[in-house]
Amino acid sequence: MGTYAKLARRVLETDTPVMVQGIVYWQPPEQALEKVKEIVWEPSISRYGADEGLPELREALMKKLRQENKLYKSSVMVTAGANQAFVNLVLTLCDAGDSVVMFAPYYFNAYMSFQMTGITNILVGPGNPKTLQPDADWLERTLTENKPVPKLVTVVNPGNPSGTYIPEPLLKVVLSLSLSLSRARALMRSNSVSSSTGILTTVCRYFMYDGLKHSCIEDNHIVNIFSLSKAYGMMGWRVGYIAYPSELEGIGAQLLKVQDNIPICASIISQRLALYSLETGPGWVRDRVKDLVKNRSLLLEALSPLGVDAVKGGEGAIYLWAKLPDEYPDDFEVVRWLAHRHGVVLIPGSASGGPGCVRISFGGLREADCEVAATRLKRGLEELVRDGMMQ
Numbered sequence: 001m002g003t004y005a006k007l008a009r010r011v012l013e014t015d016t017p018v019m020v021q022g023i024v025y026w027q028p029p030e031q032a033l034e035k036v037k038e039i040v041w042e043p044s045i046s047r048y049g050a051d052e053g054l055p056e057l058r059e060a061l062m063k064k065l066r067q068e069n070k071l072y073k074s075s076v077m078v079t080a081g082a083n084q085a086f087v088n089l090v091l092t093l094c095d096a097g098d099s100v101v102m103f104a105p106y107y108f109n110a111y112m113s114f115q116m117t118g119i120t121n122i123l124v125g126p127g128n129p130k131t132l133q134p135d136a137d138w139l140e141r142t143l144t145e146n147k148p149v150p151k152l153v154t155v156v157n158p159g160n161p162s163g164t165y166i167p168e169p170l171l172k173v174v175l176s177l178s179l180s181l182s183r184a185r186a187l188m189r190s191n192s193v194s195s196s197t198g199i200l201t202t203v204c205r206y207f208m209y210d211g212l213k214h215s216c217i218e219d220n221h222i223v224n225i226f227s228l229s230k231a232y233g234m235m236g237w238r239v240g241y242i243a244y245p246s247e248l249e250g251i252g253a254q255l256l257k258v259q260d261n262i263p264i265c266a267s268i269i270s271q272r273l274a275l276y277s278l279e280t281g282p283g284w285v286r287d288r289v290k291d292l293v294k295n296r297s298l299l300l301e302a303l304s305p306l307g308v309d310a311v312k313g314g315e316g317a318i319y320l321w322a323k324l325p326d327e328y329p330d331d332f333e334v335v336r337w338l339a340h341r342h343g344v345v346l347i348p349g350s351a352s353g354g355p356g357c358v359r360i361s362f363g364g365l366r367e368a369d370c371e372v373a374a375t376r377l378k379r380g381l382e383e384l385v386r387d388g389m390m391q
Helices: 030-039 055-069 082-093 108-116 136-145 168-190 251-261 268-278 282-302 331-342 367-387
Strands: 074-079 099-103 121-125 152-156 197-202 222-227 240-245 319-323 357-361
Touching: 030 268, 055 074, 055 240, 055 268, 074 082, 074 251, 082 108, 082 197, 082 222, 082 240, 082 251, 099 108, 099 136, 108 121, 121 136, 136 168, 152 168, 240 251, 282 319, 282 367, 331 357, 331 367
Parallel strands: 099 121, 099 152, 152 197, 197 222
Antiparallel strands: 074 240, 222 240, 319 357
16 A cells, blocks of 8 residues: 555564574474375365364373373363464463563564564563573562563573573472462452463473473463474474463363464364374484484584684574674674575574574584585684674
8 A cells, every 4th residue: 555554553563573483304204294195185184173173183182291291280272383372372361551571582473472462561581691591580570560460471491592491490480480479469459369371382392402301380370382393394284282271260262262263273184194293202203303413513613603602502492592792783784694695594683682692593404404504604603703794
């Protein structure tokens, strides 16, 4: 129309996505893909399914949650990827104008989800300068001092964009604060109970390194989000799921309202592929994650020109986080220069609340291709540090 006047302000004021998502280089299990080929002509594949997901897939996911994640009191809703799971929860739990909490560096799509649903008070907490782990003391002050109490506290473990691992003791502190502080304040006001909800996003649970073990936490004020995209190479098939407290009254029915008005149901053939992929077991995933250890080493070496203390994260997921030299605060410009001059693509940290930093992904390339990319990156960073952004 030649004007923005007729467009929604909440969308106009939403950040523009960086577009380059984190991926892995492998495809879903071969035997799972073969089974999908066999069922493509089944009439059920072209019909709607249950809004909350195919019963057999939900059963398999709840079994997986009990055995692998130690979540025993959770119900499951299957969504079109973890991003849609997050939007479902924001629409279900938050009203326009609510305040929410997240920690920098944050997942840019989560920040955008808050923006485009009318949440204008996004409180971004700092991470520990050495570890990037969430600052629990800041969270305690924020939940104590802000009125009304923020509606959500969202945490990603392991982190995107940083690959930061949050150990279980700290995770419990962060997520319990959202309940205990807000409950105490509500009781002092009116003898009624009102509490914040913690959203824990777990996209890369199997992607842990150096002997670290991932953990999940279950409580009536915690909702867990999972994805099959990275683990089983299903990025384009779009299957994620919400594990929400079975005992939390009303949440399932409200999630169904949102689900029915966005996808109705996740793609049926994608759900069947997810079910067949789960049958291969977590060992199939772990065998592939082992191959990423060399990729991570290659990129750590490539980032060495930035200095010993510049690189953080990488304990989990498929990401590293690096601080650029102080004289280059415009990370978008550095990323653009590296792409055009050296043929290597990074994500600017500003998109995730970390200006002057970059995200590096080591999951999308096989080792031989990663060696090529690492060589280009190191050459570019050496030039940046030595000579600046030469044209």
